[in-house]
Amino acid sequence: MAESFFSVSFELIPIDRGLPYDLFINSSIIESREKFVRIVRLGDVLSKEDLVRFKTKYHQIYVREVQRSIFLKSLVDLTDDATPEEQPEKGTGENGGEQNKRTPGQAPLKQVSALDIKKTTVLKDSAIHHLETLFDQDPPTEVLSQTIVGCRDVVESMIDVLQDYNIDKLRELIGSLSFHDFYTYDHSINVSMYCILIYRSLNPEASKEEIIQAGMAGLLHDLGKIKIPTEIINNAGKLSDQDFKEIQKHPGFGQDLLLQSDLNLPADLDPALLARAIHEHHENFDGTGYPNKIGGENIHLLARITAIADFFDAITTKRSYHEPLSLEEAIALMKKFEGKKIDPELFHLFLQHAEQLAAKARTNLEFTSEDFDPCQPHRELPLAIARQAAAAKEASSDGKVKAEFPAPQPDDFGQVKVIEPKTAIPQKATFGKVKVLDNGPAKPFKKKAA
């Protein structure tokens, strides 16, 4: 079988030190008959001038697929010496134009460097490359093992690239990345990045092994969808009851895939722990989720972290078919689900990243349905403006009643409709105690005895 190669950006090649991999070009001019020729050997040292010369001479350079993980590791040591003109302009990302909009009083933009965008793009492409081998098929265990190992390498490098990131800056970074047509890929990768940050906040002393497991729980949380027909998982419209029942099988399918006895994984991945996190990511904190309706701390910590990352990404990341909520609106909306869908104390920890915004976060948006599924694409977010707030807005225009807070413009989210106010959702949960805010040690991962 012919050896595989992947293309790499010139800007991501290390200079003035031994190259940790070989570099190739495709010397064939016939599209279907690639012929790769090595131009730089592992260990050779390139200068900045060499790279400039390569850039003018070669259309594209390549690395062997078997050296992908070495390439990903090498990204971490690259420093940002990009020239000022290489820095991203506000709103130049594919969806940055909208996400970078700021109104007076909002937090200033945190600059995400052009190099970080390039690094993350490579990592994201690598994750998609691995995941693509799984979807739409029933993979043999060996292929599944290789995919999980490849994903693990991506997560490990991601942890280093996101070293100095907080939630808000990560949201900016995600807003600068291009997105894939297949919702599940983008969403899984974003969720993985948020899980890494949330877990690190929860336990700043966490070992890399623990953070890798958290990132892997996020990346693989929807793995079970490989066993569900693509037309159902890509359906951004209203699902039939039968299709929804089918979707609800994916946590169980994901668990089964991880618990195959002959899975061959590195020692720092615990398949039983990942299987549990995957299986429980749709359980709600109040015990109303699926598949087993467990609640509180009976839901594994990594599943509770994934649920927050899952929810946040679904409503804050622009898709090709709907606009995202602002950070303030997203936080305010999620607050309505504290103790219900999500773990309140973990959510408070999450909010520490956006404290300034969280303090004033309010919204009169409600979901039109209580069972919003963050794992599923939505042609439009199922949101509505509560009537009470809409009435307040109307009244404030003639000066009779002052609105407590400004209602969003009806055109903010496509087809937003006015609904009757719902029964109040408890703002502060009183059940479940996660020891995350007292600086006490977080629950360590315990590998189960074989």
Ligand SMILES: [Fe+2]
């Ligand atoms: Fe899911």
Ligand SMILES: [Fe+2]
């Ligand atoms: Fe999800």
